[in-house]
Amino acid sequence: MTQAKNFAFGEDEKMLRDTARKFLQDHLPTDKLHQLVASDSDPYRDPPCHWDKNLWLQIVELGWSTVIVPEENGGSGMSLVALCALVEEAGRAALPSPFIATAIASLVLRECRTSPANELLQAIASGKTATLASTPKSASWLASDCDVCLVDGTLNGSAYFVQDARKVETLLVQCKTQSGLALYAVPTNSEGVEIIADGIIDLTRDQAHIHLNKVSVSDAQLLSEQACDVLEAAEPGILTLVSADICGAGEWQLQTTVEYMKVREQFDHPLGYFQALKHPLVNVMIMIDQAKSLTYNAACAVDSEPENAAKFARMAKALASEVAAYASNRSIQFHGGIGFTWECFVHLYSKRQKHNQVLYGDAKYQRAKLADLLMGSIA
Amino acid sequence: MSLKITKENAEKAEFRNYCRHWLSHHDAGTPLVKLPQSAIEIMHQEQLDYLRKWQGEAYAAGLIGCDYPIIEGGAGRKGCQAIANQEMARASKPFLPNILGLGMAAPTLHFHAQQALKERLLPRLFSCEDVWCQGFSEPGAGSDLANVQTFAERKGDKWIINGHKVWTSLAHFADWMILLARTDKSKKYDGLTYFVVPIKSTLGESVRVQPLIKITGETGFNEVFFDNLEISDDYRLDDVGKGWKVAQTTLLHERGAGPMVTPSSGRGNKKASAVGDAYALIDLAKDSMRDGQSAANDPLLRDQIMQMIIRQEGSKQGARRAKVEGLCEHPMRLPLQTKLVMSEIRQDNAAVALDILGAHSTLSINDENAPAGGEWPLAYMNSYGITIAAGASEIQRNILGERVLGMAKSK
Known part of the structure; x- marks a missing residue:
């Protein structure tokens, strides 16, 4: 297939994105976000799960849920670039919501091509939420690795690093079976499902590990019997979405820090006058721009050049992970003393970025995988 | 609207096919001497002669300057230079030697010169009959470019130029130079005026070119000294005191950010391109x-x-x-x-x-x-x-x- 023109980003996509940006600016300005997620600064508090359910219902009303679902399953059938643009806005607002977890689940469901998966996609289009529960305790991102087994029609074992588990209704659980790897849809309130919240640094999402103890599942819940292939096929899209979140949050970090450079004065000059601060922020901008371009390119490849999707998605997540680290580091440092305080908003974003940076593999991991693709494995 | 876009796309596709066809049937020949890595390292006449012939042929075929108006020596196309560039690179054709002319002098002339001057100079620039160089930097004006001190003094309808330019790539072959000179010592940015200067005819007299040797041992790089060089006021671009504004057009294009796409080619062969x-x-x-x-x-x-x-x-x-x-x-x-x-x-x-x-x-x-x-x-x-x-x-x-x-x- 051929490369999409203009990254398949037309008037409809732009309008959707601009509406989303305005909506989040109006309904979740950063001071409101801070009130929502940072009311308790005690580092030993029980893991919180702060999010605005009403805001989420409005987001569903706006149609974001339909963007993540193919047309034949009741969705809008828009391009992955359109979804990226929405995720970028979610990142820019550091939105706590089940949106990204559900979008990732939908990328997995699209690859299943079974009627239970299609039914779940249909439900997602009308606002149902889901998350992927496939990662083992070793934090391996390989689709072939998982710590859950199917024994006598019940799921047993654990899944780790499950994103926004306390916000969603359905888990997509990967498990080992006698014939390979399968994927089941499991309601979070099923008998035998125990969701144990992780105490995480990021205040704008929740994460959990999940114990499954004799959780009965039926064929109606069987999403795929080729879970490994499905997850591998979905991986480029997943990496692309996390990269988009990083780009959006990174742009907030850049613009917020640049604004501070204009108003804060020392030695009779605004801080931006000093090249020790100006030049690194230009470097942040350049990295964000490269990460954005690579992210849109990866999104297009997922839609229209599948043979290049893995390669381009690894490039995007590798560079985006570097952005997550560098933009966070400079944004705190350049805010000076105030940047080190809880009341300054920059820590919210640097914590979200820290999470994004490592999720589904950091820069070094992506580059090692990319090298295997482009150079062959180490002999 | 959409009809227009379709027509434009069809024209572009046709142009791309034309470029491919021409390039596949055209042989730039084998150079008799080893070529440098880029145009700004051209040291020898033999290198220039080979590359100049290639640029002239590519221009005659319509692959260079194609977005410029026909009256200025272009082909009056829109958005086609980028296509020609892609195809020349894809065909691994040699690089274009008149890089300072194509990338800087041409867009500056196009946007700021009198019509007669454009019509006279641009076709010869595109064909590489005239080689161009850039007289901007000076010993005391590098990163602080607006500090140039080379002075142009007005005498009736003539200007008398005195000063010292450095890092002047291709000056040893150049027929013309784009020159940023001071015409008013009391102002910094507003005291500058922009000229195009014929430097070859007075070489060794009022213009002296002295090679500078790079860290690689290559030359291609020069200092240029002006000693009472007299030029006509016809060679001034835009108004007296507007040189900094005109120079922004040059610099924008030099940095690849200008509206005119600079003609460019490949590196002669796949190995060199790598x-x-x-x-x-x-x-x-x-x-x-x-x-x-x-x-x-x-x-x-x-x-x-x-x-x-x-x-x-x-x-x-x-x-x-x-x-x-x-x-x-x-x-x-x-x-x-x-x-x-x-x-x-x-x-x-x-x-x-x-x-x-x-x-x-x-x-x-x-x-x-x-x-x-x-x-x-x-x-x-x-x-x-x-x-x-x-x-x-x-x-x-x-x-x-x-x-x-x-x-x-x-x-």
């Missing part, structure tokens, strides 16, 4: 033994190579994104990064190549055992030309921080 390219580092690593093992098996080198490929691909996709307004935060944000990003990637690609080569990176182009003909160490040294020229990387970061991000102007 030098400087991040993807070429993969084969270089596979072909290189260092510390007793294949460089392609070293995880740290693999990581470095991937970093370069990712940056290069990011930059390539950035050029694609710059055309989609809805995906750009600020209209000049990507264009103004072009020169900075490309020059640093090129330098870092070469640095990684030297890391890959390990002990073999000590071998220079005069050693027959040097891997890839010693071109990578040469490319590394030459890369400083592009990170320093046209506004050093540090100046580019000021420009981006100020014009795009809006931070206070640095001194």
Whole structure:
């Protein structure tokens, strides 16, 4: 297939994105976000799960849920670039919501091509939420690795690093079976499902590990019997979405820090006058721009050049992970003393970025995988 | 509207086919002497003669200057130079020698010169009958370009020029120079005026060109001294005192951010094209033994190579994104990064190549055992030309921080 023109980003996509940006600016300005997620600064508090359910219902009303679902399953059938643009806005607002977890689940469901998966996609289009529960305790991102087994029609074992588990209704659980790897849809309130919240640094999402103890599942819940292939096929899209979140949050970090450079004065000059601060922020901008371009390119490849999707998605997540680290580091440092305080908003974003940076593999991991693709494995 | 777009696309597709056809039937021939890595390192007349012939043929075929109006020697097309460039690069044709003319003098003439002057100078520039050079930098005006002191004094309808320009690539072959000169010592930016200057006819008299030797040992680079050079007022672009404004057009195009796409070609052959390219580092690593093992098996080198490929691909996709307004935060944000990003990637690609080569990176182009003909160490040294020229990387970061991000102007 051929490369999409203009990254398949037309008037409809732009309008959707601009509406989303305005909506989040109006309904979740950063001071409101801070009130929502940072009311308790005690580092030993029980893991919180702060999010605005009403805001989420409005987001569903706006149609974001339909963007993540193919047309034949009741969705809008828009391009992955359109979804990226929405995720970028979610990142820019550091939105706590089940949106990204559900979008990732939908990328997995699209690859299943079974009627239970299609039914779940249909439900997602009308606002149902889901998350992927496939990662083992070793934090391996390989689709072939998982710590859950199917024994006598019940799921047993654990899944780790499950994103926004306390916000969603359905888990997509990967498990080992006698014939390979399968994927089941499991309601979070099923008998035998125990969701144990992780105490995480990021205040704008929740994460959990999940114990499954004799959780009965039926064929109606069987999403795929080729879970490994499905997850591998979905991986480029997943990496692309996390990269988009990083780009959006990174742009907030850049613009917020640049604004501070204009108003804060020392030695009779605004801080931006000093090249020790100006030049690194230009470097942040350049990295964000490269990460954005690579992210849109990866999104297009997922839609229209599948043979290049893995390669381009690894490039995007590798560079985006570097952005997550560098933009966070400079944004705190350049805010000076105030940047080190809880009341300054920059820590919210640097914590979200820290999470994004490592999720589904950091820069070094992506580059090692990319090298295997482009150079062959180490002999 | 959509009909117009379809017609434009059809014309472009037809033009691309035409370019491909012409390029596949055209043979630039084999040069009798070894060619340098780029136009600004042309040292010998034989090198220039070969490349000038190629540029002239490409112009005659309509592949150069095609977006300029017909009356100015162009083809009156729209958005076609980029297509011709892609096809010339794809066909690995030699580079174009008149790079300072094509990239800087031509767009500046197009936007600021009197019609008669454009019609007289541009066709000869495109065909490379006239070679151009750039008289901007001076010993006391490098990064602080507006500090130029070369003085043009008005005498009736003539100007008398005195001064000293440096880093003047191709001046030893040049017929014409674009010149930024001071016409008023009491003002800095508003005391500058822009001229085009015929330098060949008075060479050795009122114009003296003296070669400068680069760190590579190559020349191609000069100092130019003016001693009472007299030129006509017809060679002034725009008004007296507007030189800085005119120079912005030159600089914008020099940094790859201007509205006119600079004609460019390939590097003569696939092997030469590989030098400087991040993807070429993969084969270089596979072909290189260092510390007793294949460089392609070293995880740290693999990581470095991937970093370069990712940056290069990011930059390539950035050029694609710059055309989609809805995906750009600020209209000049990507264009103004072009020169900075490309020059640093090129330098870092070469640095990684030297890391890959390990002990073999000590071998220079005069050693027959040097891997890839010693071109990578040469490319590394030459890369400083592009990170320093046209506004050093540090100046580019000021420009981006100020014009795009809006931070206070640095001194």
